[in-house]
Amino acid sequence: MPLAKIPRYTAIENELRSEIASGQHLIGKMLPSEAELCRRFQVSRFTIRQALRGLQADGIISRTQGAGSRVLRDTPASVYIQNYRSVPELTQFAEETQLELIKSENTILNSAVAERIGGTEGEVWFLMHGVRQILKDEPLAFVESYVPQHYGGLARELAIGTGPIYAGLANDIGEKVTRAEQETQALPAPNHIGAVFGIAEGSPMLCILRRYFSRSGLLIASFNWHRGGDGYIHRTYIELQSD
Amino acid sequence: MPLAKIPRYTAIENELRSEIASGQHLIGKMLPSEAELCRRFQVSRFTIRQALRGLQADGIISRTQGAGSRVLRDTPASVYIQNYRSVPELTQFAEETQLELIKSENTILNSAVAERIGGTEGEVWFLMHGVRQILKDEPLAFVESYVPQHYGGLARELAIGTGPIYAGLANDIGEKVTRAEQETQALPAPNHIGAVFGIAEGSPMLCILRRYFSRSGLLIASFNWHRGGDGYIHRTYIELQSD
DNA sequence: AAGAATTATTTGTCTGGACAAATTTGGTTA
DNA sequence: TAACCAAATTTGTCCAGACAAATAATTCTT
Numbered sequence: 199m200p201l202a203k204i205p206r207y208t209a210i211e212n213e214l215r216s217e218i219a220s221g222q223h224l225i226g227k228m229l230p231s232e233a234e235l236c237r238r239f240q241v242s243r244f245t246i247r248q249a250l251r252g253l254q255a256d257g258i259i260s261r262t263q264g265a266g267s268r269v270l271r272d273t274p275a276s277v278y279i280q281n282y283r284s285v286p287e288l289t290q291f292a293e294e295t296q297l298e299l300i301k302s303e304n305t306i307l308n309s310a311v312a313e314r315i316g317g318t319e320g321e322v323w324f325l326m327h328g329v330r331q332i333l334k335d336e337p338l339a340f341v342e343s344y345v346p347q348h349y350g351g352l353a354r355e356l357a358i359g360t361g362p363i364y365a366g367l368a369n370d371i372g373e374k375v376t377r378a379e380q381e382t383q384a385l386p387a388p389n390h391i392g393a394v395f396g397i398a399e400g401s402p403m404l405c406i407l408r409r410y411f412s413r414s415g416l417l418i419a420s421f422n423w424h425r426g427g428d429g430y431i432h433r434t435y436i437e438l439q440s441d
Numbered sequence: 442m443p444l445a446k447i448p449r450y451t452a453i454e455n456e457l458r459s460e461i462a463s464g465q466h467l468i469g470k471m472l473p474s475e476a477e478l479c480r481r482f483q484v485s486r487f488t489i490r491q492a493l494r495g496l497q498a499d500g501i502i503s504r505t506q507g508a509g510s511r512v513l514r515d516t517p518a519s520v521y522i523q524n525y526r527s528v529p530e531l532t533q534f535a536e537e538t539q540l541e542l543i544k545s546e547n548t549i550l551n552s553a554v555a556e557r558i559g560g561t562e563g564e565v566w567f568l569m570h571g572v573r574q575i576l577k578d579e580p581l582a583f584v585e586s587y588v589p590q591h592y593g594g595l596a597r598e599l600a601i602g603t604g605p606i607y608a609g610l611a612n613d614i615g616e617k618v619t620r621a622e623q624e625t626q627a628l629p630a631p632n633h634i635g636a637v638f639g640i641a642e643g644s645p646m647l648c649i650l651r652r653y654f655s656r657s658g659l660l661i662a663s664f665n666w667h668r669g670g671d672g673y674i675h676r677t678y679i680e681l682q683s684d
Numbered sequence: 685a686a687g688a689a690t691t692a693t694t695t696g697t698c699t700g701g702a703c704a705a706a707t708t709t710g711g712t713t714a
Numbered sequence: 715t716a717a718c719c720a721a722a723t724t725t726g727t728c729c730a731g732a733c734a735a736a737t738a739a740t741t742c743t744t
Contacts, residue, residue, distance in 0.1 A: 264737030384669035402645030426627035507707030
């Protein structure tokens with residue numbers, strides 16, 4: 199008693215998955231063209247395209263008109279999905295907060311910061327210190343933002359204005375934010391930051407580093423320092439897709 | 442100077458989106474059939490199917506062979522997507538770590554804990570203390586897990602065994618984990634936990650509370666205590682979908 | 685040797701068609 | 715009136731074909 203018949207395109211999709219997972223088609227390399235795959239599997243172009251569509255939907259390949267299909271990864275991209283509806287939801291800053299710029303300067307990266315933000319030790323970057331507030335004198339976050347030096351003037355203007363800096367930077371170069379990275383750790387309050395929050399140097403603080411990227415690369419990296427304890431809790435909700 | 446020409450199927454997809462968002466096709470009701478849409482828009486069935494495929498990918502409709510297309514929601518399901526490949530990636534515990542159970546007991550919830558885990562002050566819950574380790578005597582996390590009392594015995598068995606507790610609990614009631622919630626904060630090290638890590642009481646620690654739910658409700662809530670500073674950094678990567 | 689133009693290749697958009705599989709609807713029978 | 719069966723309807727699978735748009739490769743010109 200054979201199993202239910204699966205569609206031809208699913209069988210082909212599975213075979214290509216297998217070949218990719220086993221290293222027959224390396225990450226970064228091109229798959230055979232649609233025409234070649236039609237010849238290999240003796241099926242119509244529609245069937246091949248349906249199989250490739252499945253791989254594309256899983257983030258395993260990208261397809262470019264005129265170029266072909268490139269392997270992006272060797273396993274499906276996700277099992278669990280976390281949904282964000284907006285940038286403020288992502289950063290957990292309500293739109294009613296505002297950033298007050300305290301100081302900005304060019305700075306030479308030390309090795310610790312360079313490693314965290316993706317620059318190189320000794321490079322000159324533009325550094326902005328500010329306080330994000332809900333109400334006047336009610337600090338939500340102390341923010342240290344690093345941008346590549348050539349974005350310095352623009353970033354400073356954006357910091358003074360309204361709207362997120364990274365969106366303004368991306369917009370200026372005609373691109374969109376495509377990727378965000380977030381690193382969370384507990385740190386002792388540095389004296390200059392503890393003073394802003396009225397807490398003792400060395401008290402536990404939550405420090406969240408966020409890096410925003412567009413196609414061209416890093417736009418901005420910001421260290422966000424928050425109160426410890428119940429003074430700031432970073433919340434995340436994850437709906438799990440059925441696989 | 443007109444904008445770039447958009448594909449016919451995209452225009453139709455957008456028009457159907459509009460109609461759904463404006464209430465012309467109500468949630469739960471059926472869309473017109475493919476054949477009707479072909480007649481209405483004077484395009485081939487391929488073009489209609491491509492448009493419906495886009496709505497389906499956004500979770501706006503479902504399509505059933507023999508029945509038709511049903512409206513599931515009136516707006517796209519998400520703008521930003523964060524992907525996790527596996528449970529260990531979600532929790533950032535490699536599968537090679539193991540949980541060593543130290544102590545388990547029934548406990549009466551105080552108001553602070555009750556509020557955090559979703560119980561009621563005065564309720565009896567089952568509490569397990571353990572250390573998650575990479576290598577023997579190399580603690581990654583100190584874990585305090587609360588489960589509803591009726592799961593107590595099973596949870597204890599699962600804690601001793603391999604595999605995540607919440608998955609075992611869900612499996613036992615014939616359900617799957619459908620939702621996870623995570624709350625991250627910086628806290629001073631309690632004495633009994635600082636001792637496990639060899640750090641002073643009051644030192645900054647990262648505390649991540651995770652709650653796992655199935656359709657029946659809360660399965661388990663665990664406080665995970667990690668080293669502060671560079672001793673533990675919680676990393677999150679977010680690919681932003683184009684909207 | 686470098687840059688521009690042309691050609692070849694590849695995927696994207698779209699048509700028309702056919703048969704299969706699943707669901708819904710309508711008619712008949714007990 | 716309920717159950718069963720057949721017919722109609724709808725989406726799923728798959729074919730062949732054509733032209734457009736984008737990219738890569740090759741050729742030509744300076």
